[in-house]
Amino acid sequence: MKRFRLISAITLSISLTIWSCQSAGTNDQPEFKVDYEKFTLDNGLEVILHVDKSDPVVAVALTAHVGSAREIEGRTGFAHLFEHLLFLESENLGKGGLDKMSARIGGSGANGSTSRDRTNYFQTVPKDALEKMIWAEADKLGWFINTVTDPVLAKEKQVVKNEKRQGVDNRPYGHTSYIIDKQLYPNDHPYNWQVIGSLEDLQAATLDDVKQFFRRWYVPNNTTLVVAGDFEADQAKAWVKKYFDEIPRGEEITALEKRPGRVDETVKLYHEDNFARLPELTMVWPTVELYHPDSYALTVLGQYLSRGKQAPFYQVLVEDKKLSSGARMGNRTSELAGQFQLSVRAFSDKNLDDVSDAVQEAFAKFENEGIPQKDLDRIKAGQETGFYNSLSSVLGKGFQLAQYNIFANDPGFVKQDIQNIMNVTVEDVMNVYNKYIKGKNFIATSMVPKGRTAQALSGSVKADVVEEKIVQGAEETFDATIQAEYERTPSTFDRTQEPPYGQTPEVVIPEVWKAELGNGMKVLGIENDEVPLVQFDISIEGGLLLDDINKVGVANLTANLMTQGTKSKSPKELEEAIAQLGASINIFAGTERISITGNTLKRNYQKTMDLVEEMLLEPRWDEQEFTLRKQSVISSIKQQEANPNAIATNAYNILIYGKDNVRSKNILGSESSVSEISVDDLKAFYEKNISPSIATMHIVGDISQEEVMNSLSDLESKWTAKAVEIPVYKTPDSPDKSKVFFYDVPNAKQSVLRIGYPALAATDDNYYPATVMNYILGGGGFASRLTQQLREGKGYTYGIRSRFSGTNEAGAFTISSGVRSNVTLESSQLVKEILTDYAQDFTEKDLETTQSFLIKSNARAFETAGSKLGMLQNISRYGWDDDYVKDREAIVRDMTVEKIQNLSGQYLDPDKMFWLVVGDAKTQMKRLEQLGYGKPVLINEMVSPENK
Structure with a gap:
């Protein structure tokens, strides 16, 4: 990728227009704009401003173009380590200063994330705190590194190690990515290691190593600052220049070359997973980098093959072979390379050889049938809704602007991005399949439960995974209270003084409208036209509370099966009808209620509600789907049995509520209780408990009260109220002693x-x-x-x-x-x-x-x-x-x-x-x-x- 074009003392004003993805020829839909200004300081800092006065808040995001890809073998995890370190202290905010300030100013909590290619730091704050945030973010680049001492580094190493244990070592299938990346990328490839690094590398890192890494990469000419929200652009520019201008430019940074992964021959590896209860097969093929022309068709390929009942993998793995409850598939793109990944978590008694055979059968099915145009249109419609959802907050808009600026060298790349999505054809999807997947070498990992290596793919060899040993007193000690001693970094003004608040924002509580249907369902709404979306839920009281305590799982399965077809639509037809609208409709059970949730483009709201009405009033009770749903639930229960966090949640509920209170039960039920549930149990639960008399609709979005009430007229006349008695379970008193x-x-x-x-x-x-x-x-x-x-x-x-x-x-x-x-x-x-x-x-x-x-x-x-x-x-x-x-x-x-x-x-x-x-x-x-x-x-x- 070319280096950023440096623009000194020039401001670009560009309007970023997002076109409808529903149809290339549709011009009657309103444009959706994200206006922005971009300018570059003399030291190379690229600044993007987006004004959005819909709420009295501002998001500030500082993104450095450095991730794990800029590290070297043996010194991994540094970028992620700095994601942590940069929040701890700086010369002018003091120890814990940013977190303390975040609390005082009512911020969302200073946070960050690290990927292979970038590290970002972000927060949303009330608009009166914008100058404070710009001051604080400048301290990250210019007045931070001197505060990092050996005790600080020692403590944060322990925090990062705990993050790795929690996210990788102590969870099912946590080592899969490590095994794959070691095989997909050569030792000298920057994607060969994990973003979080290794425990050994972190422990070996010296203070000098860390400081050198910071001074090389965390410099203005490798960083983008985005300010998005309710502010005056001229004032924000002045503050940015005041606080960032004097930070010195770093060394020139050369872009890394695009470098795809390489698989010279198919590799099969297995690992006995201490926390897995189901065998999982993952297959990976090397593909192309972010924004490569082929990446768009690969994304469509992954969605079409694996998502929904029309998907070849669902039809073969789930419906025909009954090996799994589904497959996960997608094209992961990064700055330098991409990888197409398929994962299938099989049922407990299945072998992964059978899964592999079914995978090949599903691929063959796709080769013969291709992707129908209507399914391509369906996927594009979903992408449009997803894109609008990503822009529904000022922080979401800020992230998108920074992403395009860093990796496409253009914050306005959205127009080309959308066009690239629109341009994907059915021929493109088949072409990328033939080019990157069909007949190509791949990496296959078999993650199997302890003692069940026979379930692994034939020909697999043991993966090289080093498990940490539990040793009492093994970690080094440190004193995190020691204050750093250093010579202060000079500045042209006194930066120790925190800037004052701006004008106190006026908090406007959204106007709520309320109504009630003739059948007793209550309706509450808020009209908001920031994005052309409508979001809603219909909450029906009861949920787990209405389950028989000796046969738990009925409420969950009832909600689940209500999404699987209607009287006039098969499960596949219903799913397709929702997807063609670019909408989502889900029904799920909780402890106290069953919820029907929806998210849709404004123009498709009425059609979405028509489908909700069908699902609510005319469930299909499909026997085949019922069998599949039961098997899926039992698999989920088995997975929970070895997941420490799920175990803790289930055990804690028993301690809190006692075994005679249904709130102590896992809403999924147990393997034995679910096995005993019949479709008739679900029908009886539905007939007895699904009533508008205990239902409330909540709706927010680009829609008026009149439009909402008109959309509910059929539901009002067709959904008949009934009396529902919800059991009351008294929560026990607290224990007398611990x-x-x-x-x-x-x-x-x-x-x-x-x-x-x-x-x-x-x-x-x-x-x-x-x-x-x-x-x-x-x-x-x-x-x-x-x-x-x-x-x-x-x-x-x-x-x-x-x-x-x-x-x-x-x-x-x-x-x-x-x-x-x-x-x-x-x-x-x-x-x-x-x-x-x-x-x-x-x-x-x-x-x-x-x-x-x-x-x-x-x-x-x-x-x-x-x-x-x-x-x-x-x-x-x-x-x-x-x-x-x-x-x-x-x-x-x-x-x-x-x-x-x-x-x-x-x-x-x-x-x-x-x-x-x-x-x-x-x-x-x-x-x-x-x-x-x-x-x-x-x-x-x-x-x-x-x-x-």
């Missing part, structure tokens, strides 16, 4: 913690005050005690949080985390200490931070359609006023340290909680006796799926 419960997952690399007790309902007068109290404890992200001490202070965890989760019934107070296995006791002791001392340690400054965040964050409380839907749901479910946010503001303003202390004493007693640990019993269980709550109770038998 006890430790342990679920053994042999050789787990982390321990999953769930600590808590039955607490409050959302309708309790103390619920929101208790939530306010919890902000500094564990609800405030990096502003919280738990995060600051367990992650930032000790490096025990990648993340930890606490929350109250009540609904109309009392729910739990929960502290949740995954911690390094060999500090399970130490982590638990520290949590206990924090809970014990919280009231006396809470300060006026903590109160100020809490109040500032909870009040100022309301400026961004209603930006997205999802947040507006959430507001409507709160109003309808809990009977809150439309302006309940104002009531909450009053609670926050009236809060005092004394009130926080009283609430803490009432709701944070560590000696009256359940302490659940899911981890390696042989190394950690006995140690937990030192926590002071007696001998831990092993609960594997108690929470076995067949004992629930």
Whole structure:
């Protein structure tokens, strides 16, 4: 790729127009524009401004063109490490300064992400904090690296290692990408290693290594700054120049050459996965890089082959061979190369040789039939809706502008991008299949459960995967409180002074309209025309609560099967009708309700609602689909049995609610209960419980109340109300004394913690005050005690949080985390200490931070359609006023340290909680006796799926 074109003292004003993807010849649809300005500072920093005054918020995103591809073998994981380090400290914000500021200004929480090719840092804030954010982001590039010391580096290494354990080592199929990339890319290829790096490389990294990497890549001439939202462009330009102008330009950076992966002969590897319960086959072929002309057809190929009932892979693997509940397939494109990847998670008793044979049969089916034009149009329609959804927030728009600027050298590349999608033909799809897939060498990985290597693909050899050993006291110690000593980086003005707030934004609460149909269904809506989309849900009360406690799984399967055809449409015909609209309609069961959700282009809203009406009133109860859905649910249950986080959730619910409360049950049911369910059970559940008398529709988008009510006239006349009695299950009281419960997952690399007790309902007068109290404890992200001490202070965890989760019934107070296995006791002791001392340690400054965040964050409380839907749901479910946010503001303003202390004493007693640990019993269980709550109770038998 060519290097960025440097433009000094020139501003480009360009209008970015997104055309409809529905039909190349359709010109009667309104254009959708994302206006932007781009300019470049003398030091090479490229700046993109997008003004959007629909909400009083601004997103700021700083993206460096450096990811794992800029690393070298033996020193991997540096880009991802800097994603972490750049939030910790800088010369002018001080230690933890950005996170502390984020809390004070009501920001969304400073965050970042790393890929093979870029690292970004982003946050959405109320518009009055824009200058503060530009000041803070400039510190990342010009006034940061001196603050990185050996203790800081040692601590953050532990955090990153915990992230790897949580996301890779301690989860099913976590090593698949590592195995594939080692084979797909040669040792000297920058995609040969994982973005997160290896534990060994991270441990070996020296302070000098890290500083050299920063000074090479985190420079203005390798960085793009995007500001998107409600601001004045001239003022923003002035602030950008003030804070970024004097940062020196770095060395010139040469673009890396495009370099596809290489597979000289087919490679077959297997790995016995400690956490897998189902065998999984993954096959990968090398393809082309991001925005290559062939990449668009490859994307279509992956979607057509694998998604939906018309897909060849669904027809062969699921319907004909009954080997799996589906296949996942897609073309992953990066800056230098791409890879086409197919994954099939087979049923428990199936061999992957049979899956491989079926894969070849599905490919042959495609070769014979090709892709019909109507399916190509369907896929393009879905891409259009997805594109609009990605632009529904100022941060989404900012991400897209930065992406195009860095990898296409043009923020306005969207027009060409859309055109490239539109230009894909059925011939193109077949051509890329022949060019990259048919008869080509590939890499195949067989991830099989422990002791079941016979299920692996024939001819596979053992993959080289190094499993970390659990060794007590193996990690290095450090003191994260040591202050860095350094010579300050000079500046032309005093950067230690945080800029002032701008004009306080006026928070406008969306106007809510309410209505009720003649059959009893309530309707709440918010009209919003920012993007031509409509999003809605119809909530029908009941869900799991209406299941027979001895036959759980009926509510879930009922919701599932309601998406599988109608009286007049087969499952395939229904799916195609939805997809041709570029819409999505889902029906799923939760603990307290069944929800029908929809997302559609405005122009297709009525047709979408016509389909919703069919699905709701005329379910097909297709026997073949029922059999397939049951098998899929049983497979999901089996997968949960070895997933530490799923185990923790299921076990914790049993402890909180007790076995006689249906809320303690896994909504999927157990393998035995699901096996006993018949279609007649589903029909009976539907006839008895699906009623408009307990239904509420919430709708947000580019649509008026009149249009919505007109669209519901048929549903009003055809859907007849009935009386539905929803059982009431009383949540138990909190335990009289604490006890430790342990679920053994042999050789787990982390321990999953769930600590808590039955607490409050959302309708309790103390619920929101208790939530306010919890902000500094564990609800405030990096502003919280738990995060600051367990992650930032000790490096025990990648993340930890606490929350109250009540609904109309009392729910739990929960502290949740995954911690390094060999500090399970130490982590638990520290949590206990924090809970014990919280009231006396809470300060006026903590109160100020809490109040500032909870009040100022309301400026961004209603930006997205999802947040507006959430507001409507709160109003309808809990009977809150439309302006309940104002009531909450009053609670926050009236809060005092004394009130926080009283609430803490009432709701944070560590000696009256359940302490659940899911981890390696042989190394950690006995140690937990030192926590002071007696001998831990092993609960594997108690929470076995067949004992629930």
